[in-house]
Amino acid sequence: MVMDAFNQAFNSLLLWYSAATAWAPASVRLALLSAAAGVGMIWVFGKVSNQARIRTVKRKVQAHLLELRIFSDEPAVAWRAQKSLLRANLGYAGLMLQPVLVLALPTVLLLVHLEGFYGRAPLAVGRPAIVTVAMRGPAITAPVLMAPEGIEIETPPVRVLERNEVSWRIRPVAPVSGYLHFTIDGRTVSKRIEAGGSPLFVPGRRVDSAFAALWRPGEPRIGAGNIEWIDIRYPQASVSLFGFSTDWLVWFFILSMASALLLKGRFKVSV
Amino acid sequence: MKSRALLLAPLVLALCACSRQTTEATGRRMIVLGVDGMDPQFLEAHWNELPNLNRLRKEGGFRLLETTVPPQSPVAWSTVTTGMDPGGHGIFDFIHRNPQTRMPFSSMAESVPPRRSLSIGPWVVPLSSGSVRRLRGGTAFWRLLEERGIDSTVIRMPANFPPVDCEAQSLSGMGTPDLAGAFGMFTYFTDDPDEKRTTVPGGLIVRTSVVNGRAELVLNGPANSFRRDHTVVTYPLVAHIDPTEPVARFDTEEEQIILREGEWSGWLRARFRMIPGLASTAGIFRIYLQQVRPRLRIYVTPVNIDPGDPALPISTPPDFSRELAHALGPFYTQGIPEETSAYRAGILSRQEFLGQSRQVLADSLRMFRHELSRFKSGLFFYYFSSIDQNSHMLWGRYDSDLLEIYRAIDAAIGEAMQQAGPGTTLLVMSDHGFARFDRAVHLNTWLMQRGFLALDDPANTGNQELFRHVDWTRTEAYAIGLNGIYLNLQGRESGGIVPHEEKERLLDRITEELLAFRDPKTKLNVVERVYRPEREFRGRNLASAPDLIVGFRRGYRASWQTALGAVPAVPIEDNTDAWIGDHCMAADQVPGVLLSNRKIQMEHPRLYDVTATVLAEFNVPRPEGMLGQSVFEAPAETARGAR
Numbered sequence A: 001m002v003m004d005a006f007n008q009a010f011n012s013l014l015l016w017y018s019a020a021t022a023w024a025p026a027s028v029r030l031a032l033l034s035a036a037a038g039v040g041m042i043w044v045f046g047k048v049s050n051q052a053r054i055r056t057v058k059r060k061v062q063a064h065l066l067e068l069r070i071f072s073d074e075p076a077v078a079w080r081a082q083k084s085l086l087r088a089n090l091g092y093a094g095l096m097l098q099p100v101l102v103l104a105l106p107t108v109l110l111l112v113h114l115e116g117f118y119g120r121a122p123l124a125v126g127r128p129a130i131v132t133v134a135m136r137g138p139a140i141t142a143p144v145l146m147a148p149e150g151i152e153i154e155t156p157p158v159r160v161l162e163r164n165e166v167s168w169r170i171r172p173v174a175p176v177s178g179y180l181h182f183t184i185d186g187r188t189v190s191k192r193i194e195a196g197g198s199p200l201f202v203p204g205r206r207v208d209s210a211f212a213a214l215w216r217p218g219e220p221r222i223g224a225g226n227i228e229w230i231d232i233r234y235p236q237a238s239v240s241l242f243g244f245s246t247d248w249l250v251w252f253f254i255l256s257m258a259s260a261l262l263l264k265g266r267f268k269v270s271v
Numbered sequence B: 001m002k003s004r005a006l007l008l009a010p011l012v013l014a015l016c017a018c019s020r021q022t023t024e025a026t027g028r029r030m031i032v033l034g035v036d037g038m039d040p041q042f043l044e045a046h047w048n049e050l051p052n053l054n055r056l057r058k059e060g061g062f063r064l065l066e067t068t069v070p071p072q073s074p075v076a077w078s079t080v081t082t083g084m085d086p087g088g089h090g091i092f093d094f095i096h097r098n099p100q101t102r103m104p105f106s107s108m109a110e111s112v113p114p115r116r117s118l119s120i121g122p123w124v125v126p127l128s129s130g131s132v133r134r135l136r137g138g139t140a141f142w143r144l145l146e147e148r149g150i151d152s153t154v155i156r157m158p159a160n161f162p163p164v165d166c167e168a169q170s171l172s173g174m175g176t177p178d179l180a181g182a183f184g185m186f187t188y189f190t191d192d193p194d195e196k197r198t199t200v201p202g203g204l205i206v207r208t209s210v211v212n213g214r215a216e217l218v219l220n221g222p223a224n225s226f227r228r229d230h231t232v233v234t235y236p237l238v239a240h241i242d243p244t245e246p247v248a249r250f251d252t253e254e255e256q257i258i259l260r261e262g263e264w265s266g267w268l269r270a271r272f273r274m275i276p277g278l279a280s281t282a283g284i285f286r287i288y289l290q291q292v293r294p295r296l297r298i299y300v301t302p303v304n305i306d307p308g309d310p311a312l313p314i315s316t317p318p319d320f321s322r323e324l325a326h327a328l329g330p331f332y333t334q335g336i337p338e339e340t341s342a343y344r345a346g347i348l349s350r351q352e353f354l355g356q357s358r359q360v361l362a363d364s365l366r367m368f369r370h371e372l373s374r375f376k377s378g379l380f381f382y383y384f385s386s387i388d389q390n391s392h393m394l395w396g397r398y399d400s401d402l403l404e405i406y407r408a409i410d411a412a413i414g415e416a417m418q419q420a421g422p423g424t425t426l427l428v429m430s431d432h433g434f435a436r437f438d439r440a441v442h443l444n445t446w447l448m449q450r451g452f453l454a455l456d457d458p459a460n461t462g463n464q465e466l467f468r469h470v471d472w473t474r475t476e477a478y479a480i481g482l483n484g485i486y487l488n489l490q491g492r493e494s495g496g497i498v499p500h501e502e503k504e505r506l507l508d509r510i511t512e513e514l515l516a517f518r519d520p521k522t523k524l525n526v527v528e529r530v531y532r533p534e535r536e537f538r539g540r541n542l543a544s545a546p547d548l549i550v551g552f553r554r555g556y557r558a559s560w561q562t563a564l565g566a567v568p569a570v571p572i573e574d575n576t577d578a579w580i581g582d583h584c585m586a587a588d589q590v591p592g593v594l595l596s597n598r599k600i601q602m603e604h605p606r607l608y609d610v611t612a613t614v615l616a617e618f619n620v621p622r623p624e625g626m627l628g629q630s631v632f633e634a635p636a637e638t639a640r641g642a643r
Helices: A002-020 A026-048 A051-070 A075-119 A210-215 A248-263 B002-026 B040-049 B051-059 B073-082 B141-147 B320-328 B340-344 B350-374 B386-394 B399-420 B443-449 B500-515 B607-617 B637-642
Strands: A129-135 A144-146 A151-153 A158-160 A165-172 A176-184 A187-195 A227-232 A239-241 A244-246 B029-035 B061-065 B095-098 B103-106 B109-112 B117-120 B123-126 B131-134 B152-157 B169-172 B186-190 B203-207 B214-223 B232-241 B247-251 B256-260 B268-275 B279-285 B287-291 B297-300 B378-384 B425-429 B435-441 B477-480 B484-487 B527-531 B548-552 B555-558 B572-574 B592-596
Touching: A002 A026, A002 A075, A002 A210, A026 A075, A026 A239, A026 A248, A051 A075, A075 A210, A075 A248, A129 B256, A151 A176, A158 B232, A158 B247, A165 B256, A176 A227, A187 A227, A239 A248, B029 B399, B029 B607, B040 B051, B040 B399, B040 B592, B051 B061, B051 B399, B051 B425, B051 B592, B073 B152, B073 B607, B103 B109, B141 B152, B141 B378, B141 B607, B152 B350, B169 B320, B186 B214, B186 B340, B203 B214, B214 B268, B214 B279, B214 B297, B232 B268, B256 B287, B287 B350, B320 B350, B340 B350, B340 B386, B350 B378, B350 B386, B350 B399, B386 B399, B399 B425, B425 B607, B443 B477, B484 B500, B500 B527, B500 B548, B548 B555
Parallel strands: B029 B378, B029 B425, B152 B169, B152 B378, B186 B203, B435 B555
Antiparallel strands: A129 A165, A129 A227, A144 A176, A151 A165, A158 A165, A176 A187, A239 A244, B061 B592, B095 B103, B109 B131, B117 B123, B186 B297, B214 B232, B232 B247, B247 B256, B268 B279, B287 B297, B425 B592, B435 B572, B477 B484, B484 B548, B527 B548
């Protein structure tokens, strides 16, 4: 319940942002978000790291580097400088540990949520796709699948006995933003489906367990029942920026890092 | 100063002339459609059902097009490419033989391993790059066009693998191997205990078992050039079979698909790992779920080179295949994509073969339309394989199925006519025609019976290939390939016994006896003509030429066993194979066709005249060694004589 509420709140925030910037292409929306994330990260970094010690260690590193350059013809001094440099670097890495640990959780949660906004493309109209339901026990009886208008179910269910899975081949014949309904043992579970168009958000696997929901936050948990998860194999999306098309994560890291490094001076943060 | 100016003047004038010529030529447009195996007799019988070809015939011209000796596709298309006869370009058959070992090899290309490498345990680190070498001689006509600044797009020209190095957009055709390096090696998985075969020509048959609804399938990829033992790299697939419904889910490392019984998949990608995490090769394949119950039968196409990430050079510029794959999705890159081998092996039915063949044609037409719509100036050449491959399996017995293929090509020609309009020259040509293949001639057995070939024991006749029981110390002549007979010549063949001074006498004797060879069943002469390469061809690139080229009568052809050096018990027998049509006969028995939207002046054009016509259209002079003359010019007696 708590997980559902958290996921819904986080998702709503991102949906609100996406809707507010829907006038811009996905690449611009991602760029703005990445820049903002970079600013947030550098601010948090400044707050949770020991800035004074970081500055001291960095000065030590510079001093040892200088020592190496000046005394390069004196092996004993150079060797001592190497050891000191290594020690200073290890100290620097240790100082990074605390802010990295603090930033890791919110960053990962943000990335997991953003996957549904930038990582998945809707199903292409006219192209087949696979829908799979994983059961808790043997998949002897397949659920009954009902699809919205615009989605054709092309095959009977394939029961994958070895994995307790049931799969169907579906094909969107028109743009659709709706729900697939799976009925088993008198209970119906839904899964959102997006095909065609340019939806702001394409949810991934719908799961049952709270832990899995942490990593698959797009839809509410399935709740009690025989179904463990429901998945639609969406095509991967790519984001095009400056003429280069690649995975959104690459752009996110480049742009967030760039904005953080550019603004570290303004926030008086030493990295 | 004055003398320097005088010296430079002719150069400047020549450059100006060249530039003017280029400019004039660049504005011209020409479309050449190469339709392998389009037969004049079939056209004559079906003009009314082929409206575009009929219109082309009436409004422009239609001629029989004299094919090459022998009339085999790699030979004929090499002539179209270079404007040379086989003696010029040096391709005489699908396969040539190494005189030292008498082993056959592809006449079109060979792979060259890296010159230097470093061995570390079981691994080999190449220190220089390996390559694939095209064996055809001569200069491709699109290179000559390129030298004059004329754009060209040449799609799927046969015997152009690896593609001629140039700036023109080209995609290799017949002769392009699959990822395993074969001309097309399918894999057939079954749990049928009655299926005892493990290999058939062009395919592997693999026994699998279904346990708890799961069958593991392993696809063979290329030999691992990073390993000393060259182990074949494999790719795993899993088929999950539903317990009651005729449907299965296939899981690859990257994708999942579901097929009903009788359905073909789209293209699937496979990455064959040569060095895990460091080096891999990409391939594409399709799956056909032939049957789920009572026996599982799964057919997997040969693994094609992925045009989006080609492991071998298949296009120029190298990115061209990627651009095509980006625009059209994956497509067949294997030189001969129709699944004739599986049909011949009884694995695919005729309907299944036709279904796959239609997909090949649909793939091809998609690419044709894409490229035709992009064609602006210069030359556009496009090759269609479907009529040839379907004629082999349908000729003379399933005319309505074959007509369907002809109609599809006719429709494509109609699109080209529309795109061409009055200002663009359009040529439609085929490399040869077709005939029934009723009787299979075992040339080695015939040679044995006439005393030219000896076995270690006369009882050792059979289908064992590669001259397994041939006694070379008593053999004067042997046959390999589809039309060739070679002498076991001293100094050329390893352990050859025929002295050079005996060569002519022996060739005359074999020729005489071949021409007198009668089919005991039909009482007809089996051989129409016997050609001597040094007399037949103007070119002198005869190193790989057979000593005799056998021109069979219509209805007769060298057997499959002959092609690979077997010596069966009888010299001639009924062809019981599903391969019922062919063209590897006497050249005048199976001419091709030439149609154009312009009046064809030449009465008896030959294949190399097509090349000369292309060059003449763009005012590009023929280089030395190139034969022929434009078909739009009336052949003067002198010009004809010079050909």
